[in-house]
Each structure stands twice: as C-alpha cells, then as structure tokens.
Amino acid sequence: MNSLFLFEAKRNIKHWLTYLIALILVFIGIFCGNQFNLSVGEGIYLNSPYTIGFMSGMLSLSIIFFAIVYALQLLFRDRDTKFDLVLFSFPISKSTYLKGKFLIYFLQTFLSFGFLMIGFLTGQMLRTGSEMQNEFNIGYYLYPLFIFGFINSLLICSFLFLISLSLRKKLIVVIGGLFLYVFYMIVLLFSNSPFMAGSIPQSLEAQQISAWLDPFGLSSYFLEARTFTVHQKNIQLVSFTGYLLLNRLSFLTISIGFLFLSLRLFSFSKISKHKTKKRSETLIRPIRH
Known part of the structure; x- marks a missing residue:
C-alpha cells in the first residue's frame, strides 16, 4: 500500500472536521431526497430507477x-508549506508520490459524493405519498453511483490534478472546474433534459452529439431512455x-x-529549480537597483 496515501488517510481519519463534513453532506442529501419535486414525466414515480438515475446525475x-x-x-x-522544495531529497519516487496524492484526492471526492447519496437514499425512504410507489431496491442507487459518481469523480479529479501539477495556480484550478460546469450546461441544452424543460426540442442528431460530448453522462442517459414507456x-x-x-x-x-x-509532466527537480531561480532573482534585484 502507498505510504503517502496511508499517511494522508490516517491524518484525515483522526481529524474531527472530516466527520463534520460527512455529517453535513448526509443531511444535505436527506433534504434533497425528502424534498425534491422535479418531475421527469407524468406518471413516473420519484423513487423509480429512472428518476433516481436522473437525480444522481444532477447531484454529481x-x-x-x-x-x-x-x-x-x-x-x-x-x-503552501514550501515542502515541495525538498521533495527531491526524500527516498520517494515520482510515481509513488503522484499515486499517493491522487488516490487520497480521488477518494475524498468520491466519498463526499457517496455520503451525499447515502443522505439522498435516506431522505427518499423517509418520504411518503402517491408519488413514491416502488419498493426499496439498493441497486437503483448503486448503479448511478458508479456510472455518474465514480466515473465523474475520476474525470474531474484527473483533470484538476493535471492542471494543479502543470500550471500550479489555484485560480486556474477554480477556472478549470467552472469550465467543466459551463461546458456541461451548454451540452445539456441539446439533450432534451427534463432539467431544461423550457429549452427548444432538439433533433436526434443534436441529442447524439450531446451524448458523445457530455462529460457527466446525463445526455447519453436520456438518449438511451428516450424509447422507454412510463412503466x-x-x-x-x-x-x-x-x-x-x-x-x-x-x-x-x-x-x-x-x-x-x-x-509525464511532473518533476521534482523542475519545481526545485524554478523556485530556487525565482528566489535568487528576488534577492538580486534590490542589489542591482
């Protein structure tokens, strides 16, 4: 097991804030599961597998x-702690370092969505009414957890991981995340999504293109279900x-x-040389002036 991953995991487990965040996410999920009333079609139950998949995709x-x-x-x-300046001097390979960093980063992100889905499931179980007709089936929740939660977490984390390592700018990471969101919303306009109920109906060709380009997978989800009856x-x-x-x-x-x-892009030596050169230039400038 990766030593860096184990170190970060143990530190998170011992931190009280980890449990507080998990609890908050569960409560948010309960609220969403118990209170949402977004209709995906007349006669379709709120706890139907289609609706659960749709809501899971939106929550993703x-x-x-x-x-x-x-x-x-x-x-x-x-x-931030300047520890990256001395990383090259430690007996740890680039591959081990990156694997440990990404694994803990991905796991934190995916588990956060997992806690949100646990709350969503709980909220639906607490709900009653004529719109809740199906019997409980854990498979209805595990399926979208994989196709939307797991794969979307991997995509977003790997994309932001690449940006953070190559550009090393926090603002660019935030912009990268917002870009994914905006791109997704643009694609969703062409997918005949129930979420975009006011949008103009799109042709089958436009829906197929959306199904290919949608990074979150909901457009392809709608396209595969387009021939489904209410039952x-x-x-x-x-x-x-x-x-x-x-x-x-x-x-x-x-x-x-x-x-x-x-x-391929990451290198301990590049970080060290870049920071050393930048620090040297800062010290030399006042002397030249």
Missing part, C-alpha cells in the same frame, strides 16, 4: 465543488449499453490519459 455536479475545494487544500499543501421508467434501469456505455468508456479513457500526462 456537486463533485466539481468537492474536487475544487480538496484540490486547493490537498494538492497545494506542499507548495419501463418506473421499474427498469437504463441499460449500460449504446451511447451511455460509449460515453462512459470514452471519458474513463480520457481520465486515464490525464493521469498519464500528469505523470
């Missing part, structure tokens, strides 16, 4: 916020085939590409 947008906050806190910690949406999971499968595999591959690029 929060991963952007989690990933940005954790990136600023975790990925820039060595830089099917109430009892049947949207199958992991067709455009949904291609979209998720595509962005999974892109995520791996981001990680590979991070490994």
Whole structure:
C-alpha cells in the first residue's frame, strides 16, 4: 500500500472536521431526497430507477465543488508549506508520490459524493405519498453511483490534478472546474433534459452529439431512455449499453490519459529549480537597483 496515501488517510481519519463534513453532506442529501419535486414525466414515480438515475446525475455536479475545494487544500499543501522544495531529497519516487496524492484526492471526492447519496437514499425512504410507489431496491442507487459518481469523480479529479501539477495556480484550478460546469450546461441544452424543460426540442442528431460530448453522462442517459414507456421508467434501469456505455468508456479513457500526462509532466527537480531561480532573482534585484 502507498505510504503517502496511508499517511494522508490516517491524518484525515483522526481529524474531527472530516466527520463534520460527512455529517453535513448526509443531511444535505436527506433534504434533497425528502424534498425534491422535479418531475421527469407524468406518471413516473420519484423513487423509480429512472428518476433516481436522473437525480444522481444532477447531484454529481456537486463533485466539481468537492474536487475544487480538496484540490486547493490537498494538492497545494506542499507548495503552501514550501515542502515541495525538498521533495527531491526524500527516498520517494515520482510515481509513488503522484499515486499517493491522487488516490487520497480521488477518494475524498468520491466519498463526499457517496455520503451525499447515502443522505439522498435516506431522505427518499423517509418520504411518503402517491408519488413514491416502488419498493426499496439498493441497486437503483448503486448503479448511478458508479456510472455518474465514480466515473465523474475520476474525470474531474484527473483533470484538476493535471492542471494543479502543470500550471500550479489555484485560480486556474477554480477556472478549470467552472469550465467543466459551463461546458456541461451548454451540452445539456441539446439533450432534451427534463432539467431544461423550457429549452427548444432538439433533433436526434443534436441529442447524439450531446451524448458523445457530455462529460457527466446525463445526455447519453436520456438518449438511451428516450424509447422507454412510463412503466419501463418506473421499474427498469437504463441499460449500460449504446451511447451511455460509449460515453462512459470514452471519458474513463480520457481520465486515464490525464493521469498519464500528469505523470509525464511532473518533476521534482523542475519545481526545485524554478523556485530556487525565482528566489535568487528576488534577492538580486534590490542589489542591482
């Protein structure tokens, strides 16, 4: 097991703030599960597999916020404490260092979404009414947790991980996260999403393009379910085939590409030389003046 990952994990487990954040996320999830009334179609239950998948996909947008906050806190910690200046002198390889950093970063982000989904599940179980007709099925929640929660967490974390290591600017990391959100909203306009109920109906070609380009996978989810009847949406999971499968595999591959690029671009020596040179120039300038 990666020693850096274990060190960071033990530190988080011992910190009281970790448990407070988890509790807050569960309560937010309970509120969402118990109070949301967004209709995805007449006759479709709020606890149907289709609605749960849709809501899980929308909640996965929060991963952007989690990933940005954790990136600023975790990925820039060595830089903020000047520890990155002496990293090259430690008996740790570049691969081990990056794996440990990314694993703890990804795990924090994914678990945060997981706690949000636990709250969402709990909130739905506490809810009653004619719109809640299906019996409880844990598979309805685990399925979107994987196709939206896991893959989206991997995509966002790998993208921000690459930006933080290559550009080393906190503001660029924030802008990168906002770019993903804005890009997603633009793509969603062409997917006939129930969330964009006021948008103009799109052609099948536009929906197919959206299904390919959507980094969060909801457009492909809607496209695969476009032929479902109300009854099917109430009892049947949207199958992991067709455009949904291609979209998720595509962005999974892109995520791996981001990680590979991070490994190629990162160097202990470059950080040390850059900071040493910058510090030397700062000291020399007053003397020249």
